[in-house]
Amino acid sequence: MAKLIDVSDLNIYYGDFLAVDSVNMTIEPRAVTALIGPSGCGKSTFLRSLNRMHEVIPGARVEGKVVMDGQDLYDKDVDPVAVRQHIGMVFQRPNPFPTMSIYENVAAGVRLNAKRMKKSDMDELVESSLRGANLWNEVKDRLDKPGMGLSGGQQQRLCIARAIAIRPSVLLMDEPCSALDPISTLAVEDLIGELKNEYTIVIVTHNMQQAARVSDQTGFFNLSGVGKPGQLVEMDSTSTIFSNPSQKATEDYISGRFG
Amino acid sequence: MTTTTGKSPREVLAAVDQPLSKAALPGWTPWALLAASVLVAVAVLLPGGTSIAAVAVLTAIVHLVLTGAVSRAKEGPRKAKDRVVTALVTIAFLLAMVPLVSVVWTVVSNGAARFDATFFTWSMQGVLGEGGGGLHAIWGTILVTLIATLISVPVGLLTAVYLVEYGGKSTLARAITFLVDVMTGIPSIVAGLFVAALFVILVGPGTKLGIMGSIALSVLMIPVVVRSTEEMLKLVPNDLREAAYALGVPKWRTIIKVVLRTSISGIATGITLAVARVAGETAPLLVTVGTTVATNFNPFEGRMATLPVYAYYSYTQPGVPPQPGIDRAWTAALVLIILVMALNLAARMISRFFSPKAGR
Amino acid sequence: MSTPTQQPTRDPGPGGRGTLATGTTRKGDAVFKGTSTGAGVLILLVLAGVAAFLIGQSIPALTASPEDLPEGQTVTAYVWPLLFGTVLAAIIALLVATPIAVGIGLFISHFAPRRAAQTLGYLVDLLAAVPSIVYGIWGAVVLSAWLVPIYQWLERNAGFLPFFDGPALPSGRTMLTAGLVLAVMILPIITALSRDVFLQTPRLHEEAALALGATRWEMIRYAVIPYGRSGVVSAAMLGLGRALGETMAVALVLSGARIITFDLIGAANPLTIAANIALAFPESSGLTTNTLIASGLALFIITFLVNFAARWIVSRSGAKA
Known part of the structure; x- marks a missing residue:
């Protein structure tokens, strides 16, 4: 299921403003890739460009290639909606649908697309997704209760269950723990460790310890100067980035000298 | 912003530097004044024959004056102004209720006569x-x-x-x-x-x-x-x-x-x-x-x-x-x-x- | 690429996705976007239609020679006294309603007990729910009767003013009564809008004033009212727009004529454009109809300008805040 993504010369714009400048990156399958860097350096923007969520913002556009399975996701024949069915996303703040129950939230990806599915298949899909998100045991007795009634950490895992219920190849996570307390954060981090056996995972995080704990590869983004676009400074295995980075800026950031 | 013209700095300071506890009217004062106003209005108007509307209008006026005077004497001009404004906006609200009540009352009492099965x-x-x-x-x-x-x-x-x-x-x-x-x-x-x-x-x-x-x-x-x-x-x-x-x-x-x-x-x-x-x-x-x-x-x-x-x-x-x-x-x-x-x-x-x- | 499924246990994914290539989703999006854009464009067309038909149907009256028109007057001469009545009634309504509405707005936003405020606000909103025909009959039957003694008093004691010249009409169905009914009708909209601006006063400004030792009234005087002033002005303008176009209340209260007089309590009362249309249109034909439509066009333009000014004030103050 998991897939490799190859990014080449990707420029990301908001209108005329170049936000991220010529990124080249290979994202390995069945691994966790962490993106770190100071605020506003474009790592979230880059993440959103991987499943074409970036262009939801009016005026936003992208130049360059994002290739998955030999197919450029920005090819003009490609439907951005279909891309998002293959590359799931989890957001900074948990965002379950307020009008839906826990069950309906997990089933949302299928139901909102008006796909027909037998009740037993749907039950099975919901259960396996909730189990996959380590949430099944906590909610199995109240699947018909509103998703908004869960705690923040549970809501976030519900959102992860919702994302993996459409069986994506890749899972993007945009600071998934920044709105959570430490215990919930730990639960989500454990979950990420398990999910990488099946999915390609890309996670944006502000928390360097988190990047060190969960990721196999780490990319460091930084602004090339005030008012200039963000860029990928370096990318390597997590242990290398945190012990022996090749760039001075990376070392400064990791040792807490700025950011 | 407040009008301080014509006052010496000492006076201004005295106005600003106020004790923490001051004479204040008890909480029931507005109601007592209202009752007094109603009595006054009725007493004044009754000899010449009266209507509810006239009593209400006079009560409102007397109430405003009484509130202002009593509060001014006991609590000072700033507090008095506050009380008068409170009374004023309350009166504005009650005034708006007059047409509402009157419309509903008129329509219900006049409309009831034919509010029967035949009408429907x-x-x-x-x-x-x-x-x-x-x-x-x-x-x-x-x-x-x-x-x-x-x-x-x-x-x-x-x-x-x-x-x-x-x-x-x-x-x-x-x-x-x-x-x-x-x-x-x-x-x-x-x-x-x-x-x-x-x-x-x-x-x-x-x-x-x-x-x-x-x-x-x-x-x-x-x-x-x-x-x-x-x-x-x-x-x-x-x-x-x-x-x-x-x-x-x-x-x-x-x-x-x-x-x-x-x-x-x-x-x-x-x-x-x-x-x-x-x-x-x-x-x-x-x-x-x-x-x-x-x-x-x-x-x-x-x-x-x-x-x-x-x-x-x-x-x-x-x-x-x-x-x-x-x-x-x-x-x-x-x-x-x-x-x-x-x-x-x-x-x-x-x-x-x-x-x-x-x-x- | 094929179905992205390598797990034997869960084949073809939920609903079996196909490739990344463009499919039916774009068609659905195009149809839905087209429909909703079409609805928006329809509104443009309707408004263009309102303007076009009113102008088109006015032209015969505007170009006809005066002898063929009702009362043997040009359209301008016909509409002028009605316009006077319209503006007069609306101004009376505005002068009466605005201070009361601001008072009620303050009462609900800052003086009434917190828990009761919402219910009291709802009571004022109920005033807006009463149909205009009901206000009209109420004004003609109840309010005018109440006002007769007041008009007589005004005639005796304030008769030197042109407004209260008299002689006071014994039925009480006068311009002032019509204006007061309009005031009741526009009260809820001005109240609701000014209450909303008062409630939006930044908490910080209010607390700053209170922390300086201000009484509640001083806090309102120096924090709430300056903040809400432009909002109140535009609320009053919107109320004015309502009052200008209100038809039935005036039509039922007044037995008016097309005259110009400032006497608000006398027997001869100027009619308004809207009331005149309501009274004359059902029985009209030919050029009379065209003349009435021309007067409607004039009303449309005036209310448009008033409403436009109100929005302009809002947007200007909005940019400043």
Whole structure:
């Protein structure tokens, strides 16, 4: 299921403003890739460009290639909606649908697309997704209760269950723990460790310890100067980035000298 | 900012440097003063014969003066001003309640006479003098309003969707927003004239049809629906749209199944209030639908009676003797008020009981 | 590419996705976007239609020679006294309603007990729910009777003013009564709008004033009112727009004529454009109809300008805040 993504010369714009400048990156399958860097350096923007969520913002556009399975996701024949069915996303703040129950939230990806599915298949899909998100045991007795009634950490895992219920190849996570307390954060981090056996995972995080704990590869983004676009400074295995980075800026950031 | 001219610095300081506890009037003072004011007003007015209105007016004046004087003597001028203003705004509120109570009381007491089974089962066909009813007008109001709603809701809803979800800051979206504002201010009689002028060209002079009334009411209703729906759609957090997009849901399905689904109770409330607003409109129906004595279920053929127009003609041309006609006018007004108030109440119920319990 | 499924247990994914290539989703999006854009454009067309038909149907009256028109006057001469009545009635309504509405707005936003405020606000909103025909009959029957003694008193004691010249009409169905009914009708909209601006006063400004030792009134005087002033002005303008176009209340209260007089309590009362249309249109034909439509066009333009000014004030103050 998991897939490799190859990014080449990707420029990301908001209108005329170049936000991220010529990124080249290979994202390995069945691994966790962490993106770190100071605020506003474009790592979230880059993440959103991987499943074409970036262009939801009016005026936003992208130049360059994002290739998955030999197919450029920005090819003009490609439907951005279909891309998002293959590359799931989890957001900074948990965002379950307020009008839906826990069950309906997990089933949302299928139901909102008006796909027909037998009740037993749907039950099975919901259960396996909730189990996959380590949430099944906590909610199995109240699947018909509103998703908004869960705690923040549970809501976030519900959102992860919702994302993996459409069986994506890749899972993007945009600071998934920044709105959570430490215990919930730990639960989500454990979950990420398990999910990488099946999915390609890309996670944006502000928390360097988190990047060190969960990721196999780490990319460091930084602004090339005030008012200039963000860029990928370096990318390597997590242990290398945190012990022996090749760039001075990376070392400064990791040792807490700025950011 | 305060007027400190003509005071020496010492005086200013003395004014600023005040002790923490000062003489204050006890909490029941306003009520005691009110009672005293009523007594004074009655005592002054009773010898010359009086009315409730006169007593109320004099009470208000005496109360203001007494409050100001007592508070000034005991608490100083600043506190006194505060108390007088409090009394003033309370009086303003009570003043506004006078017409409300009076209207409701007048309509209920006058309308009760003919608020009977006959009124709801008879039309005015072949009725002279006593008897007769407003069934034809009730049906007319229901039909005309219903068709207006069927026209306005899709147009208004879709326009709001366009403005919030698609239009962005485009020229077209700004033009529509502006014109919706303009439409909100169209006098209802002008909406009626527009439809009349339109049908003069389409059908011929002097045409009066139920559908014309519905179109005229739509012109008044659409901007209200657009505005309220727009507000509701804007309240839907963007997170939810992104969550749906990220699941690979196309935009149109996201709008229908997530955005509209989340805001449906607010939209329903807005639509109900819009219906309530146009259901009581008289002027546009007067020039487009006219009135008739029999029940007419066909909006494309012939005139139709509606409650407001029926009340208008029953009151202005009651016939001979006038009393039965005037009674019917009051009852029609009563039925109309009940209808409109019920719609308002329904709107409130919808927003209270059907909104998603989102504790974010 | 094929179905992205390598797990034997869960084949073809939920609903079996196909490739990344463009499919039916774009068609659905195009249709839905097209429909909603069409609805918006329809509104443009309707408003263009309102203007076009009113102008089109006015032209015969505007171009006809005066002898053929009602009263043997040009359209301008015909509309002028009606315009006078319209503006007079609306101004009376505005002068009466605005101070009371501001008072009620303050009462609900800052003086009434917190728990009661919402209910009290709802009571004022109920005033807006009463249909205009009901206000009309109420004004003609109840309010005018109440006002007769006051009019007589005014005639005796303030008769030197042109407004109260008299002789006071014994039925009480005068211009002032009509203006007061309009005041009641526009009260809820001005109240609701000014209440909303007062409630939006930044908490910080209010607390700053209170922390300086201001009484509640001083806090309102120096924090709430300056903040809400432009909002109140635009609320009053919107109320004025309503009052200008209100038809039935005036038509029922006044037995007016097309005259110009400042006497508010006398027997001869100027009619308004809207009321004149309501009274004359049902029985009209030919050029009379055209003349009435021309007067409606004039009303449309005036209310448009007033509403436009109100929005402009809002947007200007909005940019400043």
